[in-house]
Amino acid sequence: xYCSELRRAKETxxxxxxxxxxxxxxxxxxxxxxxxxxxxxxxxxxxxxxxSGLKEHKFRPPEGENYFDVEERAAKFWDFLKxxxxxxxxxxxxxxxxxxxxxxxxxxxHMREMAYLNVDNASLSSFLxxxxxxxxxxxxxxxxxxxxxxxxxxxxxxxxIEVSS
Numbered sequence: 001x002y003c004s005e006l007r008r009a010k011e012t013x014x015x016x017x018x019x020x021x022x023x024x025x026x027x028x029x030x031x032x033x034x035x036x037x038x039x040x041x042x043x044x045x046x047x048x049x050x051x052s053g054l055k056e057h058k059f060r061p062p063e064g065e066n067y068f069d070v071e072e073r074a075a076k077f078w079d080f081l082k083x084x085x086x087x088x089x090x091x092x093x094x095x096x097x098x099x100x101x102x103x104x105x106x107x108x109x110h111m112r113e114m115a116y117l118n119v120d121n122a123s124l125s126s127f128l129x130x131x132x133x134x135x136x137x138x139x140x141x142x143x144x145x146x147x148x149x150x151x152x153x154x155x156x157x158x159x160x161i162e163v164s165s
Contacts, residue, residue, distance in 0.1 A: 001025045002077075003093040004032045013093050020091075030077050031102075033095035037064025057111070067097070071111055074101035082132070099125070107134060 001020060003013045005027050013025060039045040039061055049059050057067035081090060092102065096119045104113060106127055119125065120140055127137045 035064040037061035078105040
């Protein structure tokens with residue numbers, strides 16, 4: 001299990017502990033969400049972004065990252081996973097932007113494809129990979145949350161995408 005060092009991810013892992021068994025958990029900043037640098041609130045970041053005149057993916061706040069930086073981190077992490085866990089089952093607990101970049105790396109897609117890849121909070125995405133090739137994957141699966149819903153909707157299964165190569 002690899003987990004972001006940020007509080008939200010750590011809380012998620014704590015909820016999963018009863019289901020994980022005796023698996024080591026590695027907390028790493030390498031899979032943290034994009035760093036907004038000196039800006040501590042979304043409002044501060046948004047004002048600085050507007051003032052910069054740049055698109056969000058190109059804007060690098062002071063002491064922070066832009067999307068190209070996160071893409072590079074995701075590529076390094078993917079290379080690490082391939083080199084160290086080629087035949088293992090790996091759980092990555094992280095955040096939306098980083099995880100989207102990681103999924104793009106896994107599928108060999110360009111950054112511009114991220115616009116078509118939505119990852120909801122609390123969703124699960126999984127990839128079955130053999131010999132370096134993605135055989136099947138599921139993205140943005142939220143069906144595990146149905147147990148907490150007041151009423152279970154039949155259309156909830158439509159929230160997941162399953163693709164076979």
